[in-house]
Amino acid sequence: MPPDNVAPQQPAKAVRLIFEYEGETVRLISQQAVEMVIPDSDTAVSSQAAHFVDMRDAANKTLARVMVRGAFATSAEVFPERSGDPITRVDIAVPKGAFTTVVPVADNADHITLVKVAPGAEAVAGPEGLRRAPLVTTDMASFPLSGRGQPADGGVR
Amino acid sequence: MSTSDGSVLGNTQIFGSAPRSRAFNVVMLAEGFTSTQQNDFNNACSAFVTAFTATPPYDRLKPAINIFRVNVTSTDSGADDPASAGGTGASVRTYFDSTFGTSGIRRLLTCNNTTALQVAAAQIPEFTVVIVVVNSTIYGGSGGSVGTYSLAGGATEIAIHEMGHTAYGLADEYPYWAGGNETGHDHHPAGEPTEPNVTTNTNRATLKWNWAVAATTAIPTMSNPDCTTVDNRPSPVPTGTVGLFEGAHYYHCGGYRPEFDCKMRNLGVPFCHVCRQVIWNRISPLATLPARNRTPINVVARFPEHLDVFAVASNGRTMSDWWDASSGWAGWFQVSGGIASPGGTGSPVTAIARYAGHLDLFTVGTDNRVYSAWWDQATGWSGWFTIGTLVCRSGSTVNVVSRYTDHLDIFTTASDGKVMSTWWDARSGWGSWFQISGGVAAAGATVTAIARYPFHLDVFTIGTDNRAYSCWWDERSGWSSWFAVGNQSCRPDSTVSVVARFADQLDLFTTAPDGKIMSTWWNARSGWGSWFQVSGGVASPGSPVTAIARYSNHLDLFVIGTDNRVYSTWWHDTTGWASWFNVSGGVGKPGGQVAAISRITEHIDLFTVGSDGLVYSTWWDASGGWAGWFQLGVT
Numbered sequence: 001m002p003p004d005n006v007a008p009q010q011p012a013k014a015v016r017l018i019f020e021y022e023g024e025t026v027r028l029i030s031q032q033a034v035e036m037v038i039p040d041s042d043t044a045v046s047s048q049a050a051h052f053v054d055m056r057d058a059a060n061k062t063l064a065r066v067m068v069r070g071a072f073a074t075s076a077e078v079f080p081e082r083s084g085d086p087i088t089r090v091d092i093a094v095p096k097g098a099f100t101t102v103v104p105v106a107d108n109a110d111h112i113t114l115v116k117v118a119p120g121a122e123a124v125a126g127p128e129g130l131r132r133a134p135l136v137t138t139d140m141a142s143f144p145l146s147g148r149g150q151p152a153d154g155g156v157r
Numbered sequence: 158m159s160t161s162d163g164s165v166l167g168n169t170q171i172f173g174s175a176p177r178s179r180a181f182n183v184v185m186l187a188e189g190f191t192s193t194q195q196n197d198f199n200n201a202c203s204a205f206v207t208a209f210t211a212t213p214p215y216d217r218l219k220p221a222i223n224i225f226r227v228n229v230t231s232t233d234s235g236a237d238d239p240a241s242a243g244g245t246g247a248s249v250r251t252y253f254d255s256t257f258g259t260s261g262i263r264r265l266l267t268c269n270n271t272t273a274l275q276v277a278a279a280q281i282p283e284f285t286v287v288i289v290v291v292n293s294t295i296y297g298g299s300g301g302s303v304g305t306y307s308l309a310g311g312a313t314e315i316a317i318h319e320m321g322h323t324a325y326g327l328a329d330e331y332p333y334w335a336g337g338n339e340t341g342h343d344h345h346p347a348g349e350p351t352e353p354n355v356t357t358n359t360n361r362a363t364l365k366w367n368w369a370v371a372a373t374t375a376i377p378t379m380s381n382p383d384c385t386t387v388d389n390r391p392s393p394v395p396t397g398t399v400g401l402f403e404g405a406h407y408y409h410c411g412g413y414r415p416e417f418d419c420k421m422r423n424l425g426v427p428f429c430h431v432c433r434q435v436i437w438n439r440i441s442p443l444a445t446l447p448a449r450n451r452t453p454i455n456v457v458a459r460f461p462e463h464l465d466v467f468a469v470a471s472n473g474r475t476m477s478d479w480w481d482a483s484s485g486w487a488g489w490f491q492v493s494g495g496i497a498s499p500g501g502t503g504s505p506v507t508a509i510a511r512y513a514g515h516l517d518l519f520t521v522g523t524d525n526r527v528y529s530a531w532w533d534q535a536t537g538w539s540g541w542f543t544i545g546t547l548v549c550r551s552g553s554t555v556n557v558v559s560r561y562t563d564h565l566d567i568f569t570t571a572s573d574g575k576v577m578s579t580w581w582d583a584r585s586g587w588g589s590w591f592q593i594s595g596g597v598a599a600a601g602a603t604v605t606a607i608a609r610y611p612f613h614l615d616v617f618t619i620g621t622d623n624r625a626y627s628c629w630w631d632e633r634s635g636w637s638s639w640f641a642v643g644n645q646s647c648r649p650d651s652t653v654s655v656v657a658r659f660a661d662q663l664d665l666f667t668t669a670p671d672g673k674i675m676s677t678w679w680n681a682r683s684g685w686g687s688w689f690q691v692s693g694g695v696a697s698p699g700s701p702v703t704a705i706a707r708y709s710n711h712l713d714l715f716v717i718g719t720d721n722r723v724y725s726t727w728w729h730d731t732t733g734w735a736s737w738f739n740v741s742g743g744v745g746k747p748g749g750q751v752a753a754i755s756r757i758t759e760h761i762d763l764f765t766v767g768s769d770g771l772v773y774s775t776w777w778d779a780s781g782g783w784a785g786w787f788q789l790g791v792t
């Protein structure tokens with residue numbers, strides 16, 4: 001019982017995006033309107049090293065940000081056939097594949113931007129005494145919201 | 158070796174009944190199954206459902222999980238198996254172009270992720286995760302945005318592990334990169350990993366899973382004495398102990414995991430406590446119920462350690478959740494596909510337990526006819542069926558009384574306001590609908606009834622002159638005429654709630670046109686009392702007053718107040734009426750209802766639709782007082 005309203009997880013207007021990538025080159029290959037709950041764990045992201053998809057307005061202000069999972073990996077897991085043997089990893093020379101995200105769509109949404117947040121220089125002490133590397137945010141590619149397949153700026157950084 | 162090598166046949170939901178827009182939707186795609194092998198895919202999906210839904214915590218989150226299979230034919234069977242990676246050299250034409258031997262490793266089984274995601278989106282736009290099932294008995298699989306696994310024994314574990322990455326951002330907890338003999342993985346790099354299940358932090362106070370660590374557990378719990386290799390010693394603490402175990406996130410030292418073992422470390426073992434909680438936090442909010450704001454909730458205790466709750470979802474679905482003292486709340490499910498009438502406050506689902514192993518349900522359907530369904534512990538849920546051909550007011554309530562185990566009396570209002578009743582008896586089945594003594598109810602009024610004896614009924618409603626009316630049925634004399642209960646004006650759409658604290662006493666509660674909460678009583682010796690306002694209380698317009706009697710000399714009332722807060726008061730014969738008070742800070746919907754039940758005398762359970770439209774519950778216990786409100790879903 002919320003004494004004062006807490007935002008409930010209710011289905012919302014959103015768009016499912018499917019991207020293809022090879023290395024740092026990204027193509028948006030489909031946009032699909034969908035109405036569904038987008039979990040807080042996907043949208044309430046703290047500052048961390050990851051890829052994100054932003055929904056932005058015409059002034060490039062971020063309206064919603066969703067974390068990308070399962071993409072741009074530089075290694076793959078290899079699973080053991082025999083129980084008890086270790087799971088191992090193998091390097092991938094050039095990350096290649098596809099991923100999907102579902103991003104809330106506000107009335108003033110204009111375009112989609114793929115964002116990379118990565119550690120920058122040497123780690124420094126954080127507020128809890130933990131060592132944290134400063135993060136650098138880079139816009140990788142932007143795509144018009146209603147367009148299909150063609151990135152607004154070539155889609156390459 | 159592309160989509161020209163097969164076709165998408167369509168999808169079938171093979172597990173769950175949650176609304177797709179509020180669910181964890183798993184989509185399984187067939188790869189390398191020819192048109193004549195689709196049944197093999199179906200069987201593989203069934204096996205996955207069994208394994209997945211038995212895996213904690215998914216076993217407790219089933220009400221929020223849907224699983225779909227998408228049947229896709231391929232020209233050929235299986236997957237490519239390049240000889241360069243030690244395979245057979247097979248090259249086959251399949252829809253998703255799957256192949257073993259990715260990156261030169263035979264067990265690394267991948268497919269065209271773009272095609273997989275596009276097919277899943279076209280079939281189930283609301284999907285959460287996609288799993289491609291490859292028709293091969295060669296062991297293999299992979300993760301990423303699409304999980305892939307073959308039909309080899311144990312490969313379903315790959316999909317469940319990979320889902321941990323894709324859906325929840327869980328880290329790998331194994332302490333090596335290539336099995337333990339690699340170089341460059343002795344010490345975890347500086348910096349705290351962002352994933353919730355690995356850390357470099359050894360400070361108990363700031364440890365991100367310190368909520369799960371017992372004060373008696375040492376931190377670190379297990380340290381690696383030789384960082385040049387993996388620590389292969391057994392756990393120093395019992396299985397399931399949450400602490401800080403060195404060796405995680407691909408490094409022998411400096412990276413820590415929450416438990417000795419976890420499915421994110423080894424296949425074939427359970428998820429650790431921290432990973433289970435992460436999964437729970439992601440899915441359980443989907444298991445709450447957005448309900449029609451003003452439709453009453455019904456609750457039945459078939460026995461003291463069990464509750465069955467019935468509510469109507471915001472889209473009209475007839476929903477139920479149950480609680481058992483041994484297992485907690487099971488989660489909402491739709492009862493037999495029912496949809497309730499949306500008029501007025503919306504038709505509720507009313508329920509009665511004639512005996513501990515049986516429930517009878519009633520509602521008004523979207524065609525405004527009266528429907529019933531039952532649950533029996535021997536046979537489960539029946540389908541909904543109509544009771545006669547009566548057409549009700551849209552959104553009207555069907556109230557039910559069981560005078561004895563083999564008999565039901567039900568009451569509602571016809572489309573023209575006539576007060577109608579019928580009965581069911583185990584010997585004769587359903588009777589015909591009849592109008593009770595020519596009675597006509599005000600628009601929106603409900604008909605309430607109570608059986609003080611097995612041979613007697615008292616019925617109440619608001620008449621077209623907005624006064625409370627009653628009549629009775631007695632086995633010896635039949636139906637009486639209607640009579641006005643005093644001269645109290647009522648809201649036309651109000652409910653007359655009635656409680657019999659003992660067989661010769663009735664206490665009535667309703668609301669005046671200005672919302673005042675009014676009561677009167679009848680006693681076999683003294684007759685009817687006068688109407689009076691209960692402790693100055695005023696209800697939110699349209700909110701009914703709920704009353705329960707825990708003792709013959711005690712009453713508890715519940716209502717939504719004019720500020721939309723949940724209020725309660727009580728009456729005790731020695732102290733009279735208490736003042737109204739807000740229950741645990743709760744806020745409901747304007748005109749909403751509070752359902753109450755006392756399954757044991759020193760305990761009350763409450764249910765209402767909260768200000769955010771979700772169903773909430775709280776309880777009162779004589780030893781601990783009122784608990785906080787919680788969203789009703791799964792526990």
